[in-house]
Amino acid sequence: MNHNHPVFTDNDPQSELVTLNLGPTHPATHGVFQNVLQLDGERIVSGVSTIGYIHRAFEKIAEHRPFYQITPLTDRLNYCSSPINNMGWHMTVEKLLNIKMPKRVDYLRVIVMELSRIADHIICNTIIGQDTGATTTFLYLFQFREHIYEIFEEVCGARLTTNIGRIGGFERDFNDIAFAKINKFLKEFPAALKEFENLLTRNRIFIDRTAGVAEVSKEIALEYSWTGPLLRATGVDYDVRVSDPYSSYQDFDFEVPVGTSGDIYDRYLVRNEEMWQSVRIIEQAMEKLKSEEKGIFHADVPDFYLPPKQEVYNNMEALIYHFKIVMGEIDAPKAEVYHAVEGGNGELGFYLINDGGRTPYRLHFRRPSFINYQMFAPMSEGMLLSDAIINMSSMNIIAGELDA
Amino acid sequence: MEETTLNNDIHVKLTEKFGEKVTAVSEPYGLLTFVTYKDVIINVLSHLKEELKFNFLTDITAVHYPGKDHGIAVVYHLHNMVEKVRIRVKVFISEQNPTIPTATTVWKGANWMERETYDLFGVKFEGHPDLRRILNMDDLGVHPMLKQYPLEDPNRVDKKDEFFGR
Numbered sequence: 001m002n003h004n005h006p007v008f009t010d011n012d013p014q015s016e017l018v019t020l021n022l023g024p025t026h027p028a029t030h031g032v033f034q035n036v037l038q039l040d041g042e043r044i045v046s047g048v049s050t051i052g053y054i055h056r057a058f059e060k061i062a063e064h065r066p067f068y069q070i071t072p073l074t075d076r077l078n079y080c081s082s083p084i085n086n087m088g089w090h091m092t093v094e095k096l097l098n099i100k101m102p103k104r105v106d107y108l109r110v111i112v113m114e115l116s117r118i119a120d121h122i123i124c125n126t127i128i129g130q131d132t133g134a135t136t137t138f139l140y141l142f143q144f145r146e147h148i149y150e151i152f153e154e155v156c157g158a159r160l161t162t163n164i165g166r167i168g169g170f171e172r173d174f175n176d177i178a179f180a181k182i183n184k185f186l187k188e189f190p191a192a193l194k195e196f197e198n199l200l201t202r203n204r205i206f207i208d209r210t211a212g213v214a215e216v217s218k219e220i221a222l223e224y225s226w227t228g229p230l231l232r233a234t235g236v237d238y239d240v241r242v243s244d245p246y247s248s249y250q251d252f253d254f255e256v257p258v259g260t261s262g263d264i265y266d267r268y269l270v271r272n273e274e275m276w277q278s279v280r281i282i283e284q285a286m287e288k289l290k291s292e293e294k295g296i297f298h299a300d301v302p303d304f305y306l307p308p309k310q311e312v313y314n315n316m317e318a319l320i321y322h323f324k325i326v327m328g329e330i331d332a333p334k335a336e337v338y339h340a341v342e343g344g345n346g347e348l349g350f351y352l353i354n355d356g357g358r359t360p361y362r363l364h365f366r367r368p369s370f371i372n373y374q375m376f377a378p379m380s381e382g383m384l385l386s387d388a389i390i391n392m393s394s395m396n397i398i399a400g401e402l403d404a
Numbered sequence: 405m406e407e408t409t410l411n412n413d414i415h416v417k418l419t420e421k422f423g424e425k426v427t428a429v430s431e432p433y434g435l436l437t438f439v440t441y442k443d444v445i446i447n448v449l450s451h452l453k454e455e456l457k458f459n460f461l462t463d464i465t466a467v468h469y470p471g472k473d474h475g476i477a478v479v480y481h482l483h484n485m486v487e488k489v490r491i492r493v494k495v496f497i498s499e500q501n502p503t504i505p506t507a508t509t510v511w512k513g514a515n516w517m518e519r520e521t522y523d524l525f526g527v528k529f530e531g532h533p534d535l536r537r538i539l540n541m542d543d544l545g546v547h548p549m550l551k552q553y554p555l556e557d558p559n560r561v562d563k564k565d566e567f568f569g570r
Contacts, residue, residue: 051538051539052537052538052539052540052541055539055540057548057555059524059549060548060549060555061555063555064555064556095433096433222459222460223511223512223513224511224512224513225460225461225462225511225513225517226513236485238485243485243488244488335432335433336432336437337432337433337435338433338435338481338490338492340462347462349462349463349481351463351465351479351481353467361467362467362468364463364465366462366463366481370516370520371513371516371517373516374513374515374516375513403539404539
């Protein structure tokens with residue numbers, strides 16, 4: 001069987017170039033990425049990216065699953081921040097069904113989404129540190145990702161592939177332990193993040209490795225449809241949470257950090273600042289929750305939200321709703337809808353076409369990693385190999401989202 | 405109702421420029437959607453980009469409607485970041501000869517989106533610099549998102565829609 005894009009080392013003894021097959025399973029690339037690079041010494045002359053190593057045909061599978069069974073598929077897109085994908089999908093369906101969510105659910109969702117954004121940015125920023133040679137920072141901050149996963153565990157029972165929430169709200173209310181863990185996180189995380197910044201932000205070695213490396217102008221970034229922290233690092237203040245608010249983000253007071261030159265250092269700074277802003281948002285959400293009526297964790301839409309099991313056994317209507325929802329018999333309007341959320345890496349869009357069947361007629365994921373990554377090979381040209389590696393870390397390409 | 409007037413504005417401007425080439429205008433969930441034709445699609449996209457400030461290409465994908473005259477819809481999502489308005493452009497092309505001019509001349513970022521669409525639906529983007537498969541292997545031989553290719557064993561009877569009243 002022939003490989004997708006065979007590139008062979010030039011056997012010409014006069015040739016100055018070396019072909020390096022970086023990946024698909026290279027320890028420096030944190031995922032399944034193959035790049036065939038032509039090297040002149042340590043400089044990259046040209047590169048070809050090959051992707052698709054973990055393509056799982058989610059869009060095809062989604063055409064054969066009822067709406068609620070698609071949530072676990074979205075987990076496996078950007079698996080570093082699964083809850084954002086889950087919520088994005090729920091909100092897409094809610095938009096299709098015209099469900100108005102109670103404020104308390106919106107705020108609970110905001111808490112979960114911002115926690116996962118912090119988890120996502122922790123991974124990216126600590127790994128930039130790791131790849132520039134600073135394992136300490138990685139170990140210091142990474143345990144807070146563990147604390148975030150403990151919160152998810154308390155909310156939904158799962159850690160990485162969360163399948164959190166349901167169409168129409170959450171499957172259960174947050175318990176007291178979950179709130180206690182969130183409060184504990186809010187108390188402890190800022191100090192650790194500050195310490196992390198102290199270790200890296202003004203670190204001479206770190207600045208030398210990252211500042212001025214892989215600079216991207218905002219025109220190029222827009223031309224290549226970049227979104228998320230990468231685009232903001234170039235100086236464009238585009239954030240879906242602000243430009244197209246969902247889940248009551250308009251109620252919150254936060255800033256959208258932007259960079260100037262789009263280099264790796266700026267991306268690092270933007271992600272760090274976003275973590276601070278996420279902490280701010282969670283604090284505000286916890287404050288707002290106090291004035292909301294307790295015990296509301298889903299919208300009052302029995303047609304679309306599964307009734308409690310107790311009622312299914314004792315109540316005819318609940319049994320009917322349960323049956324219809326599980327069999328995918330819900331009456332959704334025949335329409336098409338595009339909904340975008342700000343994922344960890346940028347605009348995560350869901351384009352859903354419903355024709356009235358049990359399953360979507362077509363579901364397309366606008367995956368930020370896929371669209372951001374296409375610039376990796378062209379921008380590597382002329383770069384040092386070691387710089388290209390940290391460039392890839394700072395783009396935070398998640399293989400699951402890249403290949404869908 | 406601010407958005408609706410804005411959309412209406414865009415609609416009027418597009419009709420002024422392209423006349424009857426802009427058809428089937430609708431506004432599902434506030435997102436202006438219209439259908440155009442493949443001979444003018446690049447003009448429409450560049451006009452949207454240069455004149456109407458839709459500077460950002462959000463997404464390119466396709467949808468397959470088997471059995472229709474023009475069975476493949478290529479769908480473009482554009483975004484005007486300044487005025488915070490999105491637009492959806494559709495072009496229906498024939499299944500037998502699924503060709504459409506490439507949008508890489510307007511946005512460089514269209515490159516991989518079009519490769520993905522080619523890979524999954526077989527839409528040939530004319531003038532694309534590097535139209536190869538991207539997610540699937542080269543010798544797959546089919547374009548798997550077309551509706552004639554089943555996901556599971558087609559002999560399975562327990563998941564057929566007619567058993568659920570459709």
